[in-house]
Amino acid sequence: MSIPRPAELADFPVIITLPVQWGDQDAFGHVNNVVYFRWYESARIAYFEQSGIAALLEQQQLGPILARIACDYHRQLNFPDTIEVGSRVTRVGSKSMTIEHAIYSQAQQAIVAKSDSVVVIFHYGDNVSHAVPQDVRAQLERFEKKSL
Amino acid sequence: MSIPRPAELADFPVIITLPVQWGDQDAFGHVNNVVYFRWYESARIAYFEQSGIAALLEQQQLGPILARIACDYHRQLNFPDTIEVGSRVTRVGSKSMTIEHAIYSQAQQAIVAKSDSVVVIFHYGDNVSHAVPQDVRAQLERFEKKSL
Amino acid sequence: MSIPRPAELADFPVIITLPVQWGDQDAFGHVNNVVYFRWYESARIAYFEQSGIAALLEQQQLGPILARIACDYHRQLNFPDTIEVGSRVTRVGSKSMTIEHAIYSQAQQAIVAKSDSVVVIFHYGDNVSHAVPQDVRAQLERFEKKSL
Amino acid sequence: MSIPRPAELADFPVIITLPVQWGDQDAFGHVNNVVYFRWYESARIAYFEQSGIAALLEQQQLGPILARIACDYHRQLNFPDTIEVGSRVTRVGSKSMTIEHAIYSQAQQAIVAKSDSVVVIFHYGDNVSHAVPQDVRAQLERFEKKSL
Numbered sequence: 291m292s293i294p295r296p297a298e299l300a301d302f303p304v305i306i307t308l309p310v311q312w313g314d315q316d317a318f319g320h321v322n323n324v325v326y327f328r329w330y331e332s333a334r335i336a337y338f339e340q341s342g343i344a345a346l347l348e349q350q351q352l353g354p355i356l357a358r359i360a361c362d363y364h365r366q367l368n369f370p371d372t373i374e375v376g377s378r379v380t381r382v383g384s385k386s387m388t389i390e391h392a393i394y395s396q397a398q399q400a401i402v403a404k405s406d407s408v409v410v411i412f413h414y415g416d417n418v419s420h421a422v423p424q425d426v427r428a429q430l431e432r433f434e435k436k437s438l
Numbered sequence: 439m440s441i442p443r444p445a446e447l448a449d450f451p452v453i454i455t456l457p458v459q460w461g462d463q464d465a466f467g468h469v470n471n472v473v474y475f476r477w478y479e480s481a482r483i484a485y486f487e488q489s490g491i492a493a494l495l496e497q498q499q500l501g502p503i504l505a506r507i508a509c510d511y512h513r514q515l516n517f518p519d520t521i522e523v524g525s526r527v528t529r530v531g532s533k534s535m536t537i538e539h540a541i542y543s544q545a546q547q548a549i550v551a552k553s554d555s556v557v558v559i560f561h562y563g564d565n566v567s568h569a570v571p572q573d574v575r576a577q578l579e580r581f582e583k584k585s586l
Numbered sequence: 587m588s589i590p591r592p593a594e595l596a597d598f599p600v601i602i603t604l605p606v607q608w609g610d611q612d613a614f615g616h617v618n619n620v621v622y623f624r625w626y627e628s629a630r631i632a633y634f635e636q637s638g639i640a641a642l643l644e645q646q647q648l649g650p651i652l653a654r655i656a657c658d659y660h661r662q663l664n665f666p667d668t669i670e671v672g673s674r675v676t677r678v679g680s681k682s683m684t685i686e687h688a689i690y691s692q693a694q695q696a697i698v699a700k701s702d703s704v705v706v707i708f709h710y711g712d713n714v715s716h717a718v719p720q721d722v723r724a725q726l727e728r729f730e731k732k733s734l
Numbered sequence: 735m736s737i738p739r740p741a742e743l744a745d746f747p748v749i750i751t752l753p754v755q756w757g758d759q760d761a762f763g764h765v766n767n768v769v770y771f772r773w774y775e776s777a778r779i780a781y782f783e784q785s786g787i788a789a790l791l792e793q794q795q796l797g798p799i800l801a802r803i804a805c806d807y808h809r810q811l812n813f814p815d816t817i818e819v820g821s822r823v824t825r826v827g828s829k830s831m832t833i834e835h836a837i838y839s840q841a842q843q844a845i846v847a848k849s850d851s852v853v854v855i856f857h858y859g860d861n862v863s864h865a866v867p868q869d870v871r872a873q874l875e876r877f878e879k880k881s882l
Contacts, residue, residue: 308605311628313766317759317813323504324479324757327472332607356471360508369761456753460779461618461772465611465665472609480755517613619800620771627768652767656804 295374296394298401302376303433304337310371321367329375330359330391330405337377337389341433346426351415357386359407364400371397382427382438385419386410443522444542446549450524451581452485458519469515477523478507478539478553485525485537489581494574499563505534507555512548519545530575530586533567534558591670592690594697598672599729600633606667617663625671626655626687626701633673633685637729642722647711653682655703660696667693678723678734681715682706739818740838742845746820747877748781754815765811773819774803774835774849781821781833785877787870794867795859801830803851808844815841826871826882829863830854 299305308329316322338344338354347353367373374394381388391405413420431438447453456477464470486492486502495501515521522542529536539553561568579586595601604625612618634640634650643649663669670690677684687701709716727734743749752773760766782788782798791797811817818838825832835849857864875882 306605308607309602309628311604311624312631313624313627313760313768315761316757317761317763319761322479322757323507324472324475327475328607328609331470331472331609332605335608356511358508358510359471360506362506363504454753456755457750457776459752459772459776461612461620461775463613464609465613465615467613470609476755476757479757480753483756618775619803620768620775623768623771627766652807654804654806655767656802658802659800 296396296399298394299374299376299392302378302390302392303435304333304340304377305374306333306336306377307372307374308332310367310369310373312369315369319368321369323361323363326361326363326393326403326405327359329373329393330361330407333375333377333391334389334407334409337379341379342429343426343433346423346429347411350423352411352413352420352423354409355412355419357408357410359405361403361405363403365395365398365402367393367395367402368397371395373402379430379434379438380406382422382430385421387422387430387438444544444547446542447522447524447540450526450538450540451583452481452488452525453522454481454484454525455520455522456480458515458517458521460517463517467516469517471509471511474509474511474541474551474553475507477521477541478509478555481523481525481539482537482555482557485527489527490577491574491581494571494577495559498571500559500561500568500571502557503560503567505556505558507553509551509553511551513543513546513550515541515543515550516545519543521550527578527582527586528554530570530578533569535570535578535586592692592695594690595670595672595688598674598686598688599731600629600636600673601670602629602632602673603668603670604628606663606665606669608665611665615664617665619657619659622657622659622689622699622701623655625669625689626657626703629671629673629687630685630703630705633675637675638725639722639729642719642725643707646719648707648709648716648719650705651708651715653704653706655701657699657701659699661691661694661698663689663691663698664693667691669698675726675730675734676702678718678726681717683718683726683734740840740843742838743818743820743836746822746834746836747879748777748784748821749818750777750780750821751816751818752776754811754813754817756813759813763812765813767805767807770805770807770837770847770849771803773817773837774805774851777819777821777835778833778851778853781823785823786873787877790867790870790873791855796855796857796864796867798853799856799863801852801854803849805847805849807847809839809842809846811837811839811846812841815839817846823874823878823882824850826866826874829865831866831874831882 393403541551
């Protein structure tokens with residue numbers, strides 16, 4: 291079965307689909323602001339898996355650490371709904387990369403929130419940040435189909 | 439009983455103290471990145487209460503809506519620990535205000551994360567954003583002891 | 587598209603499907619025990635909607651209140667996985683009903699946890715518990731295809 | 735500083751104090767039913783630490799696994815409030831123990847919920863359940879001041 295991706299997420303190579311749960315609502319009757327960050331986390335991990343860089347990093351005893359994340363709330367989300375969270379890498383620095391997300395509401399047929407975040411590459415053996423390996427950078431450019 | 443405030447939070451007029459719970463940890467054994475946003479929410483609400491602006495807004499059928507929030511993670515947090523979350527308003531715009539937070543770890547005796555956020559004033563009757571009322575602005579300046 | 591239901595959930599008239607999220611794991615690297623209760627809540631609400639009793643109750647200013655819930659953990663759950671949560675009503679008392687759930691792991695192809703719970707019917711206007719209305723009882727028996 | 739324990743928790747040798755956070759509320763404006771289980775988890779871990787059995791178990795490569803937990807909700811909890819969660823062991827079986835909790839609301843000055851749970855002793859090296867060691871049983875009886 292092939293579900294058509296929303297056009298609003300066309301520029302995001304990785305998209306995950308998640309249900310809004312009743313308990314995601316807070317006392318205002320909307321999805322609570324904190325829940326979005328759980329979804330971004332799930333989206334980020336899906337990106338690392340599907341892009342192939344999780345495996346590349348692991349071989350080199352490296353892993354991603356979230357250094358910063360922001361969310362812009364454009365519309366309130368309600369229960370019930372199903373959301374699609376897009377992920378893309380927009381920049382690769384010397385030791386970090388920028389990941390962007392957008393959340394699309396199937397009920398509202400619109401983007402309801404966006405996020406940008408910075409993930410630092412970390413060497414677990416040496417316990418320090420580490421340069422983005424060349425093969426990771428190359429893989430990201432292949433996956434994103436552009437120079438980063 | 440008067441607990442001394444950490445010097446690192448001296449510029450934050452509102453500070454709440456929260457325990458790190460075991461379940462705040464994720465599979466990496468550190469406090470999960472999402473948990474910080476629950477704490478920021480609690481700190482934000484404490485600020486609105488203690489500054490007196492929650493009451494001022496409510497009288498005018500106004501309320502705050504979170505438009506954007508970001509977190510910078512400086513250090514990993516571990517269980518067990520007790521954290522103190524400071525809040526301050528650093529800017530009041532025409533329809534919004536900027537709130538900053540810092541999280542201090544008692545175990546590490548250091549700031550472990552910082553946040554900046556934008557809260558928009560919203561009229562619940564009219565369902566639209568609304569100018570920051572003059573009395574709210576004045577109260578914030580009194581509370582922060584500076585021009586905003 | 588028709589996904590075959592697992593045989594283990596054949597006796598549950600309502601089944602919801604949910605992804606295990608990375609952040610559902612705790613410091614032991616398994617899905618945390620608390621997360622199951624969020625899933626049971628989602629399953630319970632789906633049951634009330636799909637059985638038609640949410641609408642019947644609402645017409646009479648009645649609603650369900652969770653009085654008790656228990657979970658038996660049979661197997662540890664890991665990320666990634668997709669779970670299916672079945673719900674059924676097994677007893678209707680004078681003012682309450684018993685709801686049972688089972689969680690099926692697609693990865694393990696087995697039931698990983700079970701729950702029983704008691705939901706009390708509550709009159710929101712009068713703020714007291716209330717007899718299960720006859721039409722709700724009849725609807726539940728039709729939906730469950732048995733005498734309750 | 736010595737805070738007097740509520741008389742309602744006199745029979746619980748371990749008590750933890752936790753704030754109700756705004757975000758603990760759900761769309762009904764009460765503390766969500768799932769949140770109680772996070773608190774029980776924190777209380778359970780405090781019990782294992784303070785009773786000294788966490789250390790005893792760890793020396794023998796053993797650890798506790800939650801096999802079952804139930805919660806009875808007696809009263810709704812509101813924000814703001816501070817709760818105290820008591821923990822006690824009421825039975826030690828051959829391979830498991832029963833732990834009970836009660837949650838006391840400082841605002842309501844009453845018990846708002848109770849829990850009973852079964853924790854199984856597990857050998858992490860052998861990956862199987864394991865008899866409760868004699869020194870753990872003795873330590874629990876000393877700590878609870880009764881035969882178990």
